[in-house]
Amino acid sequence: MDQTGRSLISLEGLDREDILWLLGHAARFEASPNSKILDGKIVATLFFEPSTRTRLSFETAVNRLGGRVIGFSDAATTSSSKGETLKDTIMMVSNYADLIIMRHYLEGAARYASEVSPVPIINAGDGANQHPSQTMLDLYSMLKTQGRLDDLNIYLVGDLKYGRTVHSMLTAMRFFNPTFHFISPDELRMPDEYKEYCRNNGIRFEEHSSFDEDTIADADILYMTRVQRERFTDLMEYERVKDMFILKNDMLRKTKPNLRILHPLPRVNEIAQDVDANPKAYYFQQAKNGLFVREALICNALNLLK
């Protein structure tokens, strides 16, 4: 595994075997999530931008493995609000912690931190750039519900233009011969550079502009994302399309029995409440899987996995 030290900045350096190896460890942590493997370790969670969901997941992972957590959840309370550089904050915290888990609003912040830090860094999201633990838990959820990652029919729905998670999924899935289906409003279509990436890597894809029960009938995975108002330059267009990309329970009638619905959360209205009771809804378990995946990523960063 070719990472900067043991840091995890993006999934780019990981190959098929690395990904499956990490997911295998995540499954072991799911079988026994509590242990003392991090006994005596201190992990810093530096959240320069609030993200309660991700922070709680990482901190729970550390706590369940017997480690201790220091850190902050909002940069407004730290020296960076006084103008301290990121480098100085990292150098200071690395005196205290064995591992730094960092969320930052600037893109590339995690890579830079990993270059200056003497302890490993796990990127918990850097702006619109990378969020590798989210992608890993998405893959873990697909593997767990489908029994395989190979040859899946994956439907990505919603904001495919700005959605960080859908872009990371394309690149991480390149080893597994997927067929992607892109369903989005015109303004939020998958950018050309990612379609080009698919072509260059032999990834099949189809684009759809309508979202209905026939379009998704063949899906193994339905990956929903939020269509946000602020992404539209034309608000008339937003008003026109906002209700066209909402998943409702009656749209699932023709879908395959193995279909599972994923969503990175938080959900607003893109999945109707009546879907929650459908056994194909998987987004809450998906979030729970994040815990096991993060246990694996933390232990890997500290070189504790065999």
Added chain:
Amino acid sequence: MEKSEKSELLVAALENGTVIDHIPSNKVFDVVNLLGLTGINTPITIGANLNSRKMTSKGIIKIADRYFSEDECSKLSVIAPNIVLNIIRDYEVVEKKRISLPDEVRGIVKCGNPKCITNHEPMQTVFDVVDKNNGTLRCRYCNKDIYKDAIKLL
């Protein structure tokens, strides 16, 4: 032809030094800055908006008694990939150096992404050259691409 001979005569021929030719006219002063020519004491002649057969208009810089390393030359490729450096010794052109983009560009170019960490921390920028023919750079930090015409120097 006559015209260009005349303009050549406007500046003295070099005995020894470097003539940087085929600079796009609007990039002449970028070249001056990149090579640090403001700190050089030997005679320098700077020409801009000259007639050119290959380009609509071009710039030329003649620097007496000064030669440039590969590193310095490769910096220039970021802003003007078709520049030619004529190495002059004893009034003769002994070498015509064409430059090409290196694999990575450090500390010269500004990332165009306002949310990139390199625009907020006192740190060096690093770009991987992902397309040498079209001059496309990719920021090693935020992964955004910059295309040739949008490249801005630090």
